[in-house]
Amino acid sequence: MAPRVPLIVPSVLPADAARLGAEVEDLCAAGAxxxxxxxxxGVFVPNLTFGPDVIAAARRHSSVGFEAHLMVVEPDALLARYVDAGCELVIVHAETATHLHRTLHRIRELxxxxGVALNPHTPVSVIENVLDETDLVLAMTVNPGFGGQSYIPAVEAKVRRLxxxxxxSGLPIEIEVDGGITDGTIAGAAAAGADVFIxxxxxxxxxxxxxxxVQLLRDRAAAALTPVTADLGRR
Known part of the structure; x- marks a missing residue:
């Protein structure tokens, strides 16, 4: 197995909305x-955040790629808008995509x-038959909707199964974790098998x-990244 390299991906959710372009530049300079x-x-989750026009306006300030994590009830209607806004990776929730295989295929067509996200309670078995259309799996380590929540350690067992x-499968699929990632929690997620950290x-x-x-997170994750095996039958 090739060694895995940790990727550190900041979320702009805590950023100053009045200066998003500058915030994006700061994150690029920090090594994101x-x-x-x-x-x-505001439906699938309580909050209401970034529309595609805001992201498009910030895109020219970035030297790195954008990913859109769509916590929305009708992702298919929005896919093209976020790709056009400059998001090279689009993540939808398995819980909201009625025809998940079709949705993932459409993202690639665009x-x-x-990417496909799984809430903490959602079993990994729901994506077993769509891996051929998937570039990334996001295991939520909090319940989505708010920043600043506490990491759920029990999700590490799911990450191991993923x-x-x-x-x-032999497919080059990234495993991402999102929620409560700190210098104290990233090692557990990395050791379980994650390689992308929000x-x-x-x-x-x-x-x-x-x-x-960013450097501290990268160092902690790199120190913990090791090949992981798990029982596929436990889902």
């Missing part, structure tokens, strides 16, 4: 591998990479600044 936009519709499933509230509050925070 890409930037995540948490898109919330020229973006496809890692085993993906390794067995950090928002912790990174923005880190007293050493964003660049040192």
């Amino acid at each position: 591998d890409r930037i995540q936009w948490d898109v919330m519709d 020229g973006a990479r496809s 890692r085993a499933m993906i390794d067995a 950090s928002g509230s912790w990174l923005y509050a880190y007293p050493g600044g964003k660049a040192d925070g």
Whole structure:
């Protein structure tokens, strides 16, 4: 198995909305591998956040890729808008995509990479038959909708099952974790099998600044990344 390299992906959810372009530039300068936009519709999750026009306006300020995490009840109607806005990766929730295989395929047709997110209670078995259309699986380590929540350690068992499933498939699918990722929790997620790590509230509050925070997260994850096996039957 090739060694896995951790990717640190800041979320702009805690950013100053009045200066998003500058916030994006700061995150790029801090060493972000890409930037995540948490898109919330006020229905699937309580909050209402970034529309495609806002993301498109910020795109020219970024030297790294954008990913859109669509926490919305009707993702299919929005896919093209977020790809056109400059999101190279679009993530939909398995809980909201009625025809998940079709939705993931459509994201790729639009020229973006496809991702599927799983809430903490959602079993990995729901994506077993769509791996061929998937570039990334996001295991939520909090319940979606708010920043600053506490990490749910029990999701690490799910990450282990995902890692085993993906390794067995032979497909180059990333495993991302999002929610409560800090210098104290990232090692557990990495050891379980994740290789992409979203950090928002912790990174923005880190007293050493964003660049040192990104590096600390990268170092903690890299130290913990090891090949992981798990029982595929436990789902």
